[in-house]
Amino acid sequence: MTRRYDPRRARSHLNYTRAELARLFSVGLATICAWKRNGLQPMDGSRPYLFAGADVRQFLEKHNKPRQRLEPGQIYCVACKQAMEPLNGVATYAPLSDTLGNLIGTCANCGRRVWRRVRNSELLEKAGKLKIQYEGDAATLSSDGEPLHTEPSDEVSS
Ligand SMILES: [Zn+2]
Structure with a gap:
């Protein structure tokens, strides 16, 4: 199935x-x-x-199709229906609570956003060899190495 x-x-x-x-x-x-x-x-x-x-x-x-077990460093792409290492081996950790968060990356096949729910305590184990960026880091990069967000400047020219 x-x-x-x-x-x-x-x-x-x-x-x-x-x-x-x-x-x-x-x-x-x-x-x-x-x-x-x-x-x-x-x-x-x-x-x-x-x-x-x-x-x-x-x-x-x-x-029923068996649930695919994810290896460390893998994220499941819903669109491609397969587990894979995100593009460039990079994922961003976005905390949802004190104990839980999402590892977010880019699908290496289709370019869609992929994510995986992880507990803080398991983050390093589940992330494997992925380079992890923390949400809010100024150095968050998109897949092609360009900054993903430009922080709005606090300085307002008047
Ligand atoms: Zn995909």
Whole structure:
């Protein structure tokens, strides 16, 4: 499967038609047909097909795309659907709270912003070989080495 579906959406004690499943998981009927081809068994002899919620759960738990484990220094790009080292091996750490923050980089494939949630305490471990810049550093650079933001000058000419 190319996506992850939350198996818990299917109630174990309920039965679903194809249309109901499609609505439940916000997919097309074709997807439900593909699930059936891939081994999701309808209940015996039911026409139109009925799928037992418990079977649907089991099927999804088995067939869901596994979560990709990120290696140190990797960030997952949602657009490219893969983990990779951000461009130039550089990431910016943007704190969200005292204990948590985002490592933000640029996808080396598509140039989009990519980020990874990390705890402060794990930052160095998760960042691996990445060069880390801290948000607010004057020296924050964009991918081509140009300053990303120019700080507004405090001096106002009058
Ligand atoms: Zn990308």
